[in-house]
Each structure stands twice: as structure tokens, then as C-alpha cells.
Amino acid sequence: MAKLFALAFLAAMAFSAQAKDAVPIASDPALEQRLNKLTENLRCLVCQNQSIADSNAGLAVDLKNQVREMMVQGQSDQQIADFMVQRYGDFVLFRPPVKTSTWLLWFGPLLLLLAGGAGLLRKIVRQRKSASDVQLDDTVHKRVQVLLEAVKKEETV
Amino acid sequence: MRRGVLLLVLFAVLMGFFAVGLTLNPREVPSPLIGKPAPVFSLPRLDGAVQTFAPQDMLGQVWLLNVWASWCAPCRQEHSLLVELSKTRLVPILGLDYKDQRNDGLEWLHEAGDPYTLSVSDIQGRVSVDYGVYGVPETFVIDKKGIIRFKQIGVITQEILQTTILPLVKELNG
Numbered sequence A: 001m002a003k004l005f006a007l008a009f010l011a012a013m014a015f016s017a018q019a020k021d022a023v024p025i026a027s028d029p030a031l032e033q034r035l036n037k038l039t040e041n042l043r044c045l046v047c048q049n050q051s052i053a054d055s056n057a058g059l060a061v062d063l064k065n066q067v068r069e070m071m072v073q074g075q076s077d078q079q080i081a082d083f084m085v086q087r088y089g090d091f092v093l094f095r096p097p098v099k100t101s102t103w104l105l106w107f108g109p110l111l112l113l114l115a116g117g118a119g120l121l122r123k124i125v126r127q128r129k130s131a132s133d134v135q136l137d138d139t140v141h142k143r144v145q146v147l148l149e150a151v152k153k154e155e156t157v
Numbered sequence B: 001m002r003r004g005v006l007l008l009v010l011f012a013v014l015m016g017f018f019a020v021g022l023t024l025n026p027r028e029v030p031s032p033l034i035g036k037p038a039p040v041f042s043l044p045r046l047d048g049a050v051q052t053f054a055p056q057d058m059l060g061q062v063w064l065l066n067v068w069a070s071w072c073a074p075c076r077q078e079h080s081l082l083v084e085l086s087k088t089r090l091v092p093i094l095g096l097d098y099k100d101q102r103n104d105g106l107e108w109l110h111e112a113g114d115p116y117t118l119s120v121s122d123i124q125g126r127v128s129v130d131y132g133v134y135g136v137p138e139t140f141v142i143d144k145k146g147i148i149r150f151k152q153i154g155v156i157t158q159e160i161l162q163t164t165i166l167p168l169v170k171e172l173n174g
Helices: A002-021 A029-039 A058-072 A077-088 A100-132 A138-156 B002-023 B073-088 B102-112 B126-130 B158-173
Strands: B063-068 B093-098 B118-122 B138-142 B148-153
Touching: A029 A058, A029 A077, A058 A077, A058 B126, B063 B073, B073 B093, B073 B102, B073 B158, B093 B126, B102 B118, B118 B126, B138 B158, B148 B158
Parallel strands: B063 B093, B093 B118
Antiparallel strands: B063 B138, B138 B148
16 A cells, blocks of 8 residues: 555656646747747857757746747747847857858858869879870780780680 | 978968967857947836936946846955945946845845945846846946947956956046
8 A cells, every 4th residue: 555655656746747847838839839949049148059948047048938928929030030149149049140251151161172172183183194194115015915815815715 | 392381381270270269268259239339228226216227327428337146156256346446436337136136136235335326126137138148247338328338248357357448448438
């Protein structure tokens, strides 16, 4: 009996813990989903490698509430992202916008790829050229011929 | 030979980048608000006076806006410096009490001295979000036209005060 009670107690504990984890603040699940999607792309300034969606830091919770409110007021995702950038800079976005100051960031890897490709191409062309430039002297030539004929004979046999 | 030199140069450039990168503080996020007007707000005063405070009240003066809280340990580090600074009357310091209980804030000021011309109470932290505050303490230098000129993230040290903030205040006043 005592065991049963203990089990029931544990089960109740587990449920209450779960109930605490899920915070049903807004009654609208679609809005919560939109909120999650948007705040996943916003950096938490206090714990910089976490998104606002993931973080439980005080500021992240505040910002989540702020975003939720703005959504309820009917603001678009772009408007909300702009609101954040105005206050915290581009740093708040995990996906930085493409603009003059971020060109190197966005296109740098492509540049490196192109440079590497160009280097490789040059090397290949040079190697080919040096290979075709080899002059065969007579003894080598004769030896090649003998070998080729041997191969032919073998094929006909 | 040429190849060796090229590799050496590439290595030196890479080391240069690393050297610069190591001296940067990734926790300091440059504020996009520098050079922009201080966001407008109207907040109740901490001392309970009936009037609210708005940044426009300070137009025509260079002033500091110091974000603090009684629960903030690093704020205690800079507090005595602020008290000293307030005695010199070089620049008015306005306090913004961030997400704090009014009584706790008042008690702390009573205990440690009050360097602020006045403090306002931002219980919800909403105004602080408008100022891009993401930690306490933070301090803004605001000029006579209400433009934010400088933001100190974290504790003000004697060095920062003497080499950056006070010269800037002097320049803006001049």
C-alpha cells in the first residue's frame, strides 16, 4: 500500500513538473508557434549563443512578452525584427542582413572558393602543358613501339 | 622561395586577425543608438514625487543616464565612484532603477548614498528595452540636444571616467 502511495505521489510530482514546464501564456497556439519561430532567429543578448526562444534569462522572457504583445497588436514579423534591430543592432539577428558592411561575410566564402578554383585550374593547365612538352628521344620511341606491338599481338592471339 | 614568403605573409595576416580578435570583448554589443536621439519616455520618480520624469526635461544640459538596480552586484562596484562624481558637480547623473522594487531601491540609496539628481523607476524594464539595455549597469552620455553620444556597458571604472566620459562631457559642454 505504501508503495502504491509512493508511486502515486511520484506520478503526481511528474505531472506537476510537466505542467510547470509548459507555460501556456497565450491562449492562441498559432500565435505561440509564430512567436517561437520568430524568436528562434533572435539572439539573447545576455547568453549570446542562445536564441530568445531558448533562453530563460530575465531579459529574454521580457523580450518574448514584448514580441507576443506586438503580435497581438497585429505587427508583422518584419516590423518586430526592425524593432529589435533598432535597439540592439544587427547583432540581435542570427541571420545578418545582406548589405555593404556584410558583403564580405556573405560572399567571402564564395570568393575563397573562386580563388581556390582559379589556383587549381592554373596548376592543372600548367601540368598539362609541361606533360605535352616532353620530347621523346629515339631509344624511348623504339621501346614504346615494341611494347605497343607486343600488346597488339596479345590481343590478336 | 617565393612560395615560402607567400605562406609567411598569409600566416602573419591570420595572426593579425587573431590578435585583434582576442582583444575584442564579444559581450560588448555596439549600440545602434549612438548618435540617435535618446528614446522618449515618461516614468514615475523613485522618490515618489508626483511628477514623472522625461528625458526632454534635460534638454540644454549634458547628462548621464545610469541604469542601476539594488539587486545588481556590479552596480555596487561603481556606486562610490558615482557618488564622488556627483560631488564634483561636473555632470548631472540621472538614475534609472531597472526592474527593482521601489523600497529596495530607496533603501539601497539611503544606505550607500544617492549620487542621482533623481532616479526613475522602470519596474517592467520596458524603457530599458527601448534603450537597448541588456545588463546592468549601463551608462549613457546624452548631449544638450538629447542625442546619445556614448554608452558604457558594464561598470564605470576610474580609468573610463577619466579618459573617456569626463573628456566627452567637457567637449559636449564646450
